[in-house]
Amino acid sequence: MSIVVILLVPVIAALLVLIRPGGRWMAGVTVASCLLNLVLVAHLAWRVVTGLPPPELLDPAWSRWIAVDGLSALILLLIALVASTAAIYSVGYMGHDGLPLKKLRLYYANYNLFIFSMLAIPALAEPTSVWIVVELTTLCSALLVSFENSREALEAAWKYVVLSLMGAGVALLGFLTLFASMQAAGGGTYTWAGLIAAAPRMPPLLLQTSFLLILIGLGTKVGLVPMHTWLPDAHSQAPSPVCALLSGVETTAILYVILRLFPVMHAVPGAHAERWALVLGLISVGFAAFLLLQVHDYKRLFAFSTVEHMGVILTAVGLGASAADYGAMQQIVNHSVTKSFCFFAAGATLISVQTRDIAAVRGLIRRSPVAGAALIFGGLAITGAPPLAVFLSEFAILKAGLTEGHYLASALLALFIAIAFFGVMMHLNRMVFGAPAQMPADAPAVQAEQAGFRLPASCRLALALAAVPVLVLGVYVPEPLHRLLTLAAAAIAR
């Protein structure tokens, strides 16, 4: 019953948080359940890699609703990993400020429910029920985005909910049309696998319409460019551990749903799923790279970088080669681990200088060496500096693009990635190494310095843990992970 248990653990944790208030208890339950889930998910992924299907998949009554293959195991693993580090980070980050118990309970209950809704996306096999849990991710995280209850946070949460649900409405029509095309093809079980089996008999018009509706609808929640406007707001206003989840794994989990449609589209001659992916992906990377240059808030900087990376992944899938598919999967992993680290670093900066304004932070490395070093390391890692993780996957994607003969697309991608590198590093470099300007004595940063601020221990632990995969995956991909990536790439390939 491993998959069902994985889905039940966060729900039970949410209930435990609700029944007994107490700061340590709530944080402890959340961390313990996330770590337990990480172990369970790793075990499940191991079974998938070694070719042993989980027990419930042998029973047709379960496989109608639940299915795990290489691709979904990969996404599950990422969600469980980032959920664990973010839970550890939350202990110090939410605890250092003396928040009332009621607020903490709201935080941890929603945190666990949010983890549940994200884990359910790759675990479920029936497309309409996947749509429902996609909606649940929005609804469970809305109160986390508005957590600070400031004017800006409430505005961000409102935009997040309205635009995500608007996209979900469009996607619902897409999923209903998908069901109709399945019926028109003579029926079968309405699951991802059943769709691929029925795809050659589907009316192309219905299938393409549903693909476009789902691409636009869920693309809104992924943050693809014409529909991205809410993302920098929501991903910068939420508390930093939540930002790590939103940017690091939520976007990826939604992108996974779009990726599931590619093998279905491949079965229909004349369907151009890849062309759409390539165009939308390049537009996202390009716009985000230029928008990065003009931000004033360092959390927004990383949020725009998420838009950029979602574009990179979609572009890689759009290149339509198996090497590029592998690169896309690698990029999904590397982006999740690196982006969550970046938001932990941004959060550490925020609690040591008490401002999000880039212009107000100078000489951070002297004021808080840990936050400064983490921020510059995160910046280098996320923009693809060698020898860190993202470099390896972006290099693989560009190489695949060139060998496939997509010269223009690869050149544009390389150019935009370079612009994004300069954009991010220009801002971060000034923040970390810039000469501190004379600040008035009542500036929050000065007051924080006088108070003798120290980063909470759990934040430092989470930063250290999150840095490990960023460093390791840049030089070496372990054999089981390599096999999982190969399986995942095969799931979306032609």
Next chain:
Amino acid sequence: MSEPVLQLLESLNALACGLFLLTSFGIVATRQARGCLLLFIAQSLLLAASAALLGLRHGSAHLYGVALVNVISKPVIVPWLLRRTSPAEVYTRREIEQALNIPVTLSIALALVVFAYFLGIPLANAAGARGPNVPIGVAGLLLGAFTLTVRREALPLLIGILAMENGAFLVGISIARDLGTLVELAIATDGLIIVFIMGVLVRAVQRHVGTTAVGELTSLREGAAEPAREVLR
């Protein structure tokens, strides 16, 4: 069933769909927040009527279930949830200034309906569906999305989202008749969670910012540097 009875059922269904389209127009253009809510309830009842008529027409017990879920959840539970979560102010608000004036809004809405027919007719033919459900459902979806772009008040925005779902469902009952009952129930529950969460958010906005015109919150953007603020408050 004899031929005249089938004809009658299809005509009645067409009537329900036509009235559904009218309520969509009403939701876009009505200034009074409470009026919007009443129009949405009427729209949900028309959706239920269409589902019941199609259920009778095709002998599908499943569509009766859809009708029943709609009759219970939207006209009864949605207003109750709203009263429990959001401040009373959201009902009494009247939008004097919309983003566009009413004639322009209605002209654009009309253009959207024409577009929906272009999109919906081939879709209905490919899915083998008869009657006006598909184009009018697509029109309902587009008009709901349009509502989200022109309104500023919280309640009309929430209703715009729910109206989009109604539109998608009007298409669904004609082209995806055999979607599982479990899934339909889950989607209806999901709609209620939307109402609950958005109601809570509106209450927070009203308490901390002092307005329910959430569309007027526009401080987050590039170019204007944000003031330094306290964290975690």
